[in-house]
Amino acid sequence: MKILITGGAGFLGQRLARRLLDRGELNGKPISELVLLDVARPADARLLADSRVRAETGDISDRAVLERHVDASTEAIFHLAAIVSGQAEADFDLGMKINLDASRALLEVCRASGHVPRVVFTSSVAVYGGTLPAIVRDDTALNPQSSYGTQKAIAELLLCDYARRGFVDGRVLRLPTISVRPGKPNAAASSFASGIIREPLNGERSICPVDGGTRLWLLSPRSAIEALIAGCELDRAALGDRPVVNLPGLSVSVDEMVAALREVAGDEAVARIDWQRDERIEKIVGSWPGAWDTSRAEALGLSGDGSFVEVVRGYIGERSA
Amino acid sequence: MKILITGGAGFLGQRLARRLLDRGELNGKPISELVLLDVARPADARLLADSRVRAETGDISDRAVLERHVDASTEAIFHLAAIVSGQAEADFDLGMKINLDASRALLEVCRASGHVPRVVFTSSVAVYGGTLPAIVRDDTALNPQSSYGTQKAIAELLLCDYARRGFVDGRVLRLPTISVRPGKPNAAASSFASGIIREPLNGERSICPVDGGTRLWLLSPRSAIEALIAGCELDRAALGDRPVVNLPGLSVSVDEMVAALREVAGDEAVARIDWQRDERIEKIVGSWPGAWDTSRAEALGLSGDGSFVEVVRGYIGERSA
Known part of the structure; x- marks a missing residue:
C-alpha cells in the first residue's frame, strides 16, 4: 500500500514516517511507498535513504500538487500539514488557505480518485472555547475562540460529511498539545x-x-504517533455516527x-x-x-x-x- | 441606511423586504435603499414599485457580484440565499458553492469594505443530528447528518470568527422549519x-x-420575519461569546x-x-x-x-x- 503524509517533513510527520517504516505495515498490508509531502524536504537522512520513501515538496493548497500525489493506490492519508494557532491568528488569510482550503482540496482530490481512501485528519483542543462544561467530551459543542480553532472545526465538519457520503473513509483525531516536543520553539500559542x-x-x-x-x-510525541496509527486502523463502524475522537491526553x-x-x-x-x-x-x-472525559477514546483502544x-x-x- | 437581502426574491426575502419597507427603519435609522439580490427578480410588483427598492440579479458565489452590491453605506445584510436541504443532498457541488462558498465570499467582501456591517446569517435545525440529548439548546454540539446541515454549520463557524475578529458585526439565527409557507412545494426535505x-x-x-x-x-412566516428583524437589532454585547441563537419554534x-x-x-x-x-x-x-430549550432566545426578546x-x-x- 501507498501512504501519503502531508506535513511529512514536520516534527510529527517525520516521526510518524519512521514508525510506519519500522512497522512495515498498516491495516495489515505491507507499506510499499510512503510519500512525505511538505513545503520542504525532511531533514532526517535515515528517512530519505529508505527506498520506500518519496519526499515531495509543494503547496498543499494547490489542487494540482495534491493530484500528483494521490492516486488509486494511495490507501491511507495522514493530513498533518497546518498553520499553527499563533500564526493563524496573526495571518488570517494564510490560516484559511492551509487549514481550510488545503484540507478541502485534499478531500476533493480523494473524492475524484473514486477509491475511498482512508483519511486521518488531526484536529485540536482549539475547536472548543467560550463557556465550557466542567468536563469536555467528544460531543461537547464546538465554540472556537481563535481562527485556528475555527479552521480546524470546519475541516472536521467537511471530513465528516465527505465520510458520510462515502467519498472518503475518514476519521478526525483531536490531538492534545504535544509535549515535550524536541527542537526549537514555534509559533503555536502552546509552544x-x-x-x-x-x-x-x-x-x-x-x-x-x-x-x-x-x-x-498534553500528549507525548510517542503516544501521539501510536494514537495516529491506531486511529487509522480503527474499523469505521466502531466510530458510529461521529468519526471524531479526542485522544486521551x-x-x-x-x-x-x-x-x-x-x-x-x-x-x-x-x-x-x-x-x-x-x-x-x-x-x-x-x-x-x-x-476531559476521554472514555470513548479509551474504549476504542486509543491510549495515552x-x-x-x-x-x-x-x-x-x-x-x- | 442601505440594506442588502441575498435571496431577496425568495419567499422569506420578499416578505422581509415588505416588512422592512412598512417599518421604514432598522436599528433606529431610516431605510434609504433596499437591495434585493437573487438569481431572479422578485415577483411582487408592489415591492418593485417602491422607490427605495433596487432589484438585482446575479450569482452570489461570484465575489464581483457581491462587491457591486456591498459598499460603505451597506449597514445591514440579511443573507437568506441558500440551496435547500434536499437539493444540497442531491447536488453536492451546488450546495457547497452557494451554502458555503457564497457565504464566505460575502464575509470576505464585508471584511474588505472595512466598515463592519451588521450581518445576519440564517441557519437551520439541520446543523444538529446523530445521537442527541433529550432537549436541544443553543450550545448543543453540532453533528449534521446532511450536506446542507454541514454547509450551514460551516457558515456559522465562519461568521462567528469574522465577528470575533471584528470584520463584521455578525449573528446567526437558526430558523425552525417555516410553516405554513404559501405557494408550491419545494426541494427542501421539510417541504x-x-x-x-x-x-x-x-x-x-x-x-x-x-x-x-x-x-x-416550526415557526410561522410572520414570526420568522419578526425574529429576523429583532435578531438584527440585538445589541452585539447581549449575545456574549456565542452569537448564534435558536429561534423559539x-x-x-x-x-x-x-x-x-x-x-x-x-x-x-x-x-x-x-x-x-x-x-x-x-x-x-x-x-x-x-x-428544544429556547429560553436564551426568549431572554433576548425573540418570540415565536x-x-x-x-x-x-x-x-x-x-x-x-
Missing part, C-alpha cells in the same frame, strides 16, 4: 508547553507566558508540569523558567478546556501517557538515544 | 411541513412522507399538526392527506431534533408562535387578505 521543560533540561532559560494554574491537555496544570520537572531534574532546572505573562497567549490558551513525570523521563531518554 | 396543511386547505391532496409521530420544530408532531388542521378545517381537509412514507425524507428529517392552531389560522387569514 511554551514544551519550552518550559525542554529548555531547562538543556541548561537554557525559558519563558512561561501563562499563570501556573493554567490547565493544559493528560490534564495537568503548568504548576504540575513544573513539579514533574523538579522531580526529574531538580530545583536548578526549575529555576531556569522565567515567569512573564503574555496576554495574547493567555487569551488563546485560556480559552481551551482543561478537563501514564503521568507527566513519565513524559519528561521519556523525553530525556529519547534525547540521549 | 411537506407546509404541504400537508396548505394543500388540504386549498382543496388539494398532499403527501405526508413521514410517520405521524415525527416531531418538527414550536415543537410539534405531525399528528399534532394534523389535529390542528382538523380543529380549524375539519375531517374533510384531513382526509386530503395521503400517507406515503419516503425513506430518503424520513432519514433527513428524522436526524433533526424535536425538543402561541400554538400551531394559531399558525394555521394565521395562514388562512393571510391567504384571504
Whole structure:
C-alpha cells in the first residue's frame, strides 16, 4: 500500500514516517511507498535513504500538487500539514488557505480518485472555547475562540460529511498539545508547553507566558504517533455516527508540569523558567478546556501517557538515544 | 441606511423586504435603499414599485457580484440565499458553492469594505443530528447528518470568527422549519411541513412522507420575519461569546399538526392527506431534533408562535387578505 503524509517533513510527520517504516505495515498490508509531502524536504537522512520513501515538496493548497500525489493506490492519508494557532491568528488569510482550503482540496482530490481512501485528519483542543462544561467530551459543542480553532472545526465538519457520503473513509483525531516536543520553539500559542521543560533540561532559560494554574491537555510525541496509527486502523463502524475522537491526553496544570520537572531534574532546572505573562497567549490558551472525559477514546483502544513525570523521563531518554 | 437581502426574491426575502419597507427603519435609522439580490427578480410588483427598492440579479458565489452590491453605506445584510436541504443532498457541488462558498465570499467582501456591517446569517435545525440529548439548546454540539446541515454549520463557524475578529458585526439565527409557507412545494426535505396543511386547505391532496409521530420544530412566516428583524437589532454585547441563537419554534408532531388542521378545517381537509412514507425524507428529517430549550432566545426578546392552531389560522387569514 501507498501512504501519503502531508506535513511529512514536520516534527510529527517525520516521526510518524519512521514508525510506519519500522512497522512495515498498516491495516495489515505491507507499506510499499510512503510519500512525505511538505513545503520542504525532511531533514532526517535515515528517512530519505529508505527506498520506500518519496519526499515531495509543494503547496498543499494547490489542487494540482495534491493530484500528483494521490492516486488509486494511495490507501491511507495522514493530513498533518497546518498553520499553527499563533500564526493563524496573526495571518488570517494564510490560516484559511492551509487549514481550510488545503484540507478541502485534499478531500476533493480523494473524492475524484473514486477509491475511498482512508483519511486521518488531526484536529485540536482549539475547536472548543467560550463557556465550557466542567468536563469536555467528544460531543461537547464546538465554540472556537481563535481562527485556528475555527479552521480546524470546519475541516472536521467537511471530513465528516465527505465520510458520510462515502467519498472518503475518514476519521478526525483531536490531538492534545504535544509535549515535550524536541527542537526549537514555534509559533503555536502552546509552544511554551514544551519550552518550559525542554529548555531547562538543556541548561537554557525559558519563558512561561501563562499563570501556573493554567490547565493544559498534553500528549507525548510517542503516544501521539501510536494514537495516529491506531486511529487509522480503527474499523469505521466502531466510530458510529461521529468519526471524531479526542485522544486521551493528560490534564495537568503548568504548576504540575513544573513539579514533574523538579522531580526529574531538580530545583536548578526549575529555576531556569522565567515567569512573564503574555496576554495574547493567555487569551488563546485560556480559552481551551482543561478537563476531559476521554472514555470513548479509551474504549476504542486509543491510549495515552501514564503521568507527566513519565513524559519528561521519556523525553530525556529519547534525547540521549 | 442601505440594506442588502441575498435571496431577496425568495419567499422569506420578499416578505422581509415588505416588512422592512412598512417599518421604514432598522436599528433606529431610516431605510434609504433596499437591495434585493437573487438569481431572479422578485415577483411582487408592489415591492418593485417602491422607490427605495433596487432589484438585482446575479450569482452570489461570484465575489464581483457581491462587491457591486456591498459598499460603505451597506449597514445591514440579511443573507437568506441558500440551496435547500434536499437539493444540497442531491447536488453536492451546488450546495457547497452557494451554502458555503457564497457565504464566505460575502464575509470576505464585508471584511474588505472595512466598515463592519451588521450581518445576519440564517441557519437551520439541520446543523444538529446523530445521537442527541433529550432537549436541544443553543450550545448543543453540532453533528449534521446532511450536506446542507454541514454547509450551514460551516457558515456559522465562519461568521462567528469574522465577528470575533471584528470584520463584521455578525449573528446567526437558526430558523425552525417555516410553516405554513404559501405557494408550491419545494426541494427542501421539510417541504411537506407546509404541504400537508396548505394543500388540504386549498382543496388539494398532499403527501405526508413521514410517520405521524415525527416531531418538527416550526415557526410561522410572520414570526420568522419578526425574529429576523429583532435578531438584527440585538445589541452585539447581549449575545456574549456565542452569537448564534435558536429561534423559539414550536415543537410539534405531525399528528399534532394534523389535529390542528382538523380543529380549524375539519375531517374533510384531513382526509386530503395521503400517507406515503419516503425513506430518503424520513432519514433527513428524522436526524433533526424535536425538543428544544429556547429560553436564551426568549431572554433576548425573540418570540415565536402561541400554538400551531394559531399558525394555521394565521395562514388562512393571510391567504384571504
